[in-house]
Amino acid sequence: MTAKRFRPDVDAPEWKGGHTPYDIVKEGVIALVVVAILTVLLAVVFGSPDEPALTVKGWSNSDPMDFAATALSELNGTSGTAQYGAPYNNASTGQQLGPLTLAKWVGDRIPVNAANAFVVNPLRSLPEQPVLSADLQQWSNASATTRAGWVNNYTHAANHMKVVGGQLVVSASNAGPVQVMMSDLFQMARTGALDQALVTQKGFYTTDYTLPLLFLADGAYMANIAQKQHLTGDQWGMMNETGNYPGQAWLWLYTFWYQVSPMNTSGNGDILVWAIMMLLTLGLVLVPFIPGLRTIPRKTKVYRLIWREHYRGLT
């Protein structure tokens, strides 16, 4: 039988040397005890961050103008969610990887009609109020064109929007029911009722926070707080967490790509980063089969440090 040619980056030499005693169970127990002690020490010394979750109530009281502008953007279709595309709606194509429109192909499987989800449906959940009920009825009965006209007129007037004595003040004419709807939504938010209305649209029990999170993300309030906590995309984003904690440091490479061109400026930045990371991950999985990558360990000879006792014994 002919011997195979030895490929040093694929084949391993047969070990003909000696063996030493090795207590695998003892090693495992010692490792467990050491790690447990280290964990307790780190937890005692450093603790863990727990910045309370934001609420729509807090948002509308702390930054009422941002809340009102965001709510209006949901109604007039200019918000991030309203224009997002899949999986929430068909308002845009979404991000593209060359000719591939992956999100659009999958479609709007988590449908969100911004005007209804964030404004109309929450208002309908309020207890019977004659004026609001009549206005909501007027809204329901109107054609899409009429509604668009009302919202348009209100949006123009909202350039001079003010909050006076806890009331939203917009001097709009020909805005139909929009003035009352926006004013009542504003009050609803400030009392905390909107927080509940956003999570209970599918029933009493819920663990799905898609709507309130999309709503919060459409405003500037959450992003401003995140900026102060060094959490925005240009601050190495979500690999960090609040406070001085290591966060998800293992996401450094993923976050790195968001800092470099063209990903940091492209409208398709997210899908570009994901494509790069998928390729790199596939490359890492397949290292044993990729000439060049699998050669680096032998060429760099770092292994001589790892097995220095073995090599010292050979000389």
Add this chain to the structure above:
Amino acid sequence: MSTTEVDRQWTTRLRKRVTAKLPPEKLLPDTQPSYVSSWIYVFGVTTMAALAVVIATGCLLALRGPQWWHGSSVGHFVNSLHLWSVEIFFFAMVIHLWGKYFMAAWRGGRALTWMTGVVTFVTSIAAAFTGYLCQTNFDSQWISTQAKDGINATGAGAFWNVLNMGQMLMWHIVLLPIAAVLLTAFHVLLVRVKGVVPPFDDTATVAS
């Protein structure tokens, strides 16, 4: 029952196959080749020990539910234990991974061992990420709303909704830990079957 009949049983055949591949002395060895002598080997077992602590502290958090730790000093401490065991887990795992890379630990028919290790690493990243999504605090809000754009852009967001805390909690405490533990077990069994990769030998000319 005849001997032939017993030999043909699925159970008998499975037992024979398993014990041939992985006899007890390989599964729980009492000696190792003498080259297995470096601090780098500590990080594999450290990763597994940290995984055990991660799961134990996660189970403690599960006892009182996902929001317990916000209003209880004991709960907050358990959360801190969970957080730091995860940090140790990844620290050890990354060093283990780089160590194995520079050992070219896939040599000698160990490619599957390397590949399962990398897949375990990626699965663990997903597990940790979902943990951040179901903390029910500001970090969860910010990380989920930032992450949604990347995942939605791939089309996966339509099925794996990072804004759905219930879905992410289930992935974090059930599906991903099961996957991580099974992958780890398979990875370790492969190490035991194939043994620890020997050092490079520049003079070797015949494959083992």
